[in-house]
Amino acid sequence: MTQLEGLSMEEIIEQGKNVVMNTYGRLPMTMVKGEGAWVWDTEGKRYLDFLTGLAVNSLGHSHPAIVKAIQEQAQEILHTSNLYWIPNQVALAERLVKHSFADKVFFCNSGAEANEAAFKLARKYAKKMYGSPKYEVLSMENSFHGRTLATLTLTGQTKYQEGYDPLPVGLSYTALNDVEGLKAKISEKTAAVFIEPIQGEGGVIPATSEFLQKARALCDQYGALLVFDEVQCGVGRTGKLFAYEWSGVTPDIMTLAKALGGGVPIGAMLATDKVAAAFQPGDHASTFGGNPLATAVGCAVLDVMLAEGFFAGVQERANYLRQGLEQLARKYQTGDPVRGQGFILGWPVAKFGPELVESCRQKGLLINCVGGKTLRFLPPLLAEKAEIDEALNILDDVFSEIWK
Ligand SMILES: Cc1ncc(COP(=O)(O)O)c(C=O)c1O
Numbered sequence: 001m002t003q004l005e006g007l008s009m010e011e012i013i014e015q016g017k018n019v020v021m022n023t024y025g026r027l028p029m030t031m032v033k034g035e036g037a038w039v040w041d042t043e044g045k046r047y048l049d050f051l052t053g054l055a056v057n058s059l060g061h062s063h064p065a066i067v068k069a070i071q072e073q074a075q076e077i078l079h080t081s082n083l084y085w086i087p088n089q090v091a092l093a094e095r096l097v098k099h100s101f102a103d104k105v106f107f108c109n110s111g112a113e114a115n116e117a118a119f120k121l122a123r124k125y126a127k128k129m130y131g132s133p134k135y136e137v138l139s140m141e142n143s144f145h146g147r148t149l150a151t152l153t154l155t156g157q158t159k160y161q162e163g164y165d166p167l168p169v170g171l172s173y174t175a176l177n178d179v180e181g182l183k184a185k186i187s188e189k190t191a192a193v194f195i196e197p198i199q200g201e202g203g204v205i206p207a208t209s210e211f212l213q214k215a216r217a218l219c220d221q222y223g224a225l226l227v228f229d230e231v232q233c234g235v236g237r238t239g240k241l242f243a244y245e246w247s248g249v250t251p252d253i254m255t256l257a258k259a260l261g262g263g264v265p266i267g268a269m270l271a272t273d274k275v276a277a278a279f280q281p282g283d284h285a286s287t288f289g290g291n292p293l294a295t296a297v298g299c300a301v302l303d304v305m306l307a308e309g310f311f312a313g314v315q316e317r318a319n320y321l322r323q324g325l326e327q328l329a330r331k332y333q334t335g336d337p338v339r340g341q342g343f344i345l346g347w348p349v350a351k352f353g354p355e356l357v358e359s360c361r362q363k364g365l366l367i368n369c370v371g372g373k374t375l376r377f378l379p380p381l382l383a384e385k386a387e388i389d390e391a392l393n394i395l396d397d398v399f400s401e402i403w404k
Helices: 009-019 064-076 087-098 111-130 149-154 179-185 209-222 292-305 310-331 353-362 385-402
Strands: 031-035 038-041 046-049 104-108 136-140 171-174 190-195 225-229 253-256 267-271 339-341 344-348 368-370 374-377
Touching: 046 385, 064 292, 087 104, 087 267, 087 292, 104 111, 111 136, 111 149, 111 190, 111 225, 111 253, 111 267, 171 179, 179 209, 190 209, 209 225, 292 310, 310 344, 310 385, 353 368, 353 374, 353 385
Parallel strands: 136 171, 136 190, 190 225, 225 253
Antiparallel strands: 031 038, 038 046, 104 267, 253 267, 339 344, 344 374, 368 374
């Protein structure tokens, strides 16, 4: 069902400007339907969605398992609150625990909330284990962790912080992949170090395995918790369930959101038993967190991803896309190599980023440009080779017109 049926795209946007707060630089587009890798707008135009709502619709649009879970759960019960035990929440936590380093899960509704929960847990844990003043938190320059006051302060990009001071205290930043920089900043006062195994909003920049290993060792040395933010790169995106699996380095806490709900809002903060024990009843909460609907869908998403052969297929198709992008990067001599892992790929383009994205959109391919100079690809994990070919053809077309 679509509200505002019968209105043109322009009319919807005009109405929207009157009543919706002006926090986004939105493109003039009104999507109302999706199926697999495809979406349609109110004008009936079809697009190949290689952005998937910013890494959310990882199983594609209207995946039958997700539709079924929503329909069935809606007929049973949608919400009960965390005053009571929620069977679906237990089932989703069991799946996450079984397939990760973690022992316990806290559920919330978004990536920012998951990181906020991780931040609070890290401070609580440090206080409980070591007492004051072990409250400092380190994060990476160029990182992105969310828009709440604490998580935008964790975010190592000042543009997100301007105008919101005074910001929470005790946070500082160090460069990703710079072991010496991390050594210089970490201390006995450090409660936690936050790292995205692949920086998404920062331009699809992977942490090296060496850096993650050293970060693990330094955290152990100083009694700091290592927190991996897998909100964007987790839940299948890299071709394994969690991005940290590629490095073999396990964190103490991990945050998830986005793809875990396949389009239904959910967030999760996972931790080892030892760390999770710092939270006691009343220490943290969320009204909607892990409600029956969101966790029914989370279970459905994981069941699809954990089926035999799923990730082998993702890795194969993701390599196919990567090779295609690399070929185009060579053809147009765009410079730096394509970055990323699996289906989170960044193609550095020193110029024309926004124009390339807009031209792709006009030709029916949705991607975006991060940091003004990296084209970002977050296709559905089930994107077929023919769809990847179509995306590559559009890109070839667009580059032949724009790239000089
Ligand atoms: C790595 C990372 N962490 C946290 C967030 C914040 O997630 P949300 O927008 O769901 O609050 C994002 C969003 O893009 C993200 O990419």
